Amino acid sequence: MIPHQVQQIIDNCCDPVRSNANRRVIEELCADQRFRDRQELSGAFNNLGDLIIYVQKHQTQIAIPQKTQGEDYQERSLDNGLVVRYKPKRDFHMRFTETEYQKRGFTECTLDEQTVMKNFPELRRFWWDNYFIWPNPSPIYDYHITLARDIHVVQSVSSVEMLHMFAFLNLAPQFRIFYNGPRLGGASVAKHQHFQGLVNELPIEREWGRIELYMGEASIAMVQDYPARAIEVKGKEPKAVADMTSRVLEVFMFPPEEIAEDVRREIVDVNILFARRGDYRTFIFPRTKELPIMAGTGEYKVRPGAVEMSGVMLTGDKGTYQKLTQGMTADILDEVSSQRNTVLACLKYII
Ligand SMILES: [Zn+2]
Numbered sequence: 001m002i003p004h005q006v007q008q009i010i011d012n013c014c015d016p017v018r019s020n021a022n023r024r025v026i027e028e029l030c031a032d033q034r035f036r037d038r039q040e041l042s043g044a045f046n047n048l049g050d051l052i053i054y055v056q057k058h059q060t061q062i063a064i065p066q067k068t069q070g071e072d073y074q075e076r077s078l079d080n081g082l083v084v085r086y087k088p089k090r091d092f093h094m095r096f097t098e099t100e101y102q103k104r105g106f107t108e109c110t111l112d113e114q115t116v117m118k119n120f121p122e123l124r125r126f127w128w129d130n131y132f133i134w135p136n137p138s139p140i141y142d143y144h145i146t147l148a149r150d151i152h153v154v155q156s157v158s159s160v161e162m163l164h165m166f167a168f169l170n171l172a173p174q175f176r177i178f179y180n181g182p183r184l185g186g187a188s189v190a191k192h193q194h195f196q197g198l199v200n201e202l203p204i205e206r207e208w209g210r211i212e213l214y215m216g217e218a219s220i221a222m223v224q225d226y227p228a229r230a231i232e233v234k235g236k237e238p239k240a241v242a243d244m245t246s247r248v249l250e251v252f253m254f255p256p257e258e259i260a261e262d263v264r265r266e267i268v269d270v271n272i273l274f275a276r277r278g279d280y281r282t283f284i285f286p287r288t289k290e291l292p293i294m295a296g297t298g299e300y301k302v303r304p305g306a307v308e309m310s311g312v313m314l315t316g317d318k319g320t321y322q323k324l325t326q327g328m329t330a331d332i333l334d335e336v337s338s339q340r341n342t343v344l345a346c347l348k349y350i351i
Contacts, residue, residue, distance in 0.1 A: 018127035049172030111192035203311025271306035
């Protein structure tokens with residue numbers, strides 16, 4: 001028996017076929033003796049995020065028995081506001097090239113729905129819009145989700161996808177969504193469009209200094225006193241924020257001729273964080289390279305993506321975790337970021 005409230009949440013966010021698929025997932029969980037929790041089920045699901053957390057909480061126990069707390073995971077908060085987090089068994093080579101995939105015997109895309117279901121047969125995925133949501137098999141924190149497109153299209157983002165993500169955040173405001181570009185995406189898969197979500201507040205969201213560059217329906221600011229280059233776009237209207245973010249990305253990727261050479265050298269890709277706290281917000285991190293030099297020499301093992309750029313430096317290597325000081329962590333973010341002057345030169349064409 002599905003509580004009325006839950007049914008409403010399901011109905012509001014999906015087409016009829018997917019809504020039915022979601023209903024079956026909930027029914028299955030309700031019927032599962034191991035996880036029947038009448039109190040929780042009859043209790044309040046205030047929004048889509050609560051429902052996703054509920055599904056994931058129960059299904060991860062069945063399908064992907066990983067927890068992200070306790071001895072396995074370790075975390076240190078640094079005085080400069082950044083965080084270093086040790087996450088065991090992180091595979092630094094998840095971003096295989098096509099050839100590497102074949103060499104390893106993977107012929108299918110790991111983010112295609114059929115492949116996900118084949119690799120994790122007990123998994124219950126949850127539909128939302130054009131995405132299916134499933135627990136990330138290599139979670140950074142609890143309730144780390146992947147939102148993968150229903151069709152196999154290459155990783156990219158435009159204002160259309162951003163609006164979808166804002167719509168998701170509207171229904172599941174406790175989540176943050178992040179996007180890793182196809183070139184420098186940390187450990188993300190580049191060949192299938194997807195986003196990821198976390199429920200944790202990330203350091204970049206806190207009160208850093210800001211230089212306001214443009215005030216309007218969607219405003220643009222450069223985050224100050226933060227080790228990475230970070231541009232914040234925010235506003236009350238999701239469409240205005242998505243369109244403005246999209247313009248920022250466009251000038252990075254297709255810069256005007258007079259600055260094109262500098263930009264191509266300096267801005268190779270971006271990572272993006274989408275958040276909603278009152279305003280809709282995007283943080284854009286223009287990137288100049290994938291790895292800091294010290295990582296290339298094996299001195300420490302990090303591969304910065306959106307989460308790292310947002311202030312949580314992840315490593316799967318215990319030695320690296322112990323070694324990283326606040327200075328080193330800040331240096332890594334600085335080193336993989338694009339030059340401030342190039343970023344500002346680009347933004348001048350918008351503001
Ligand atoms: Zn795919």
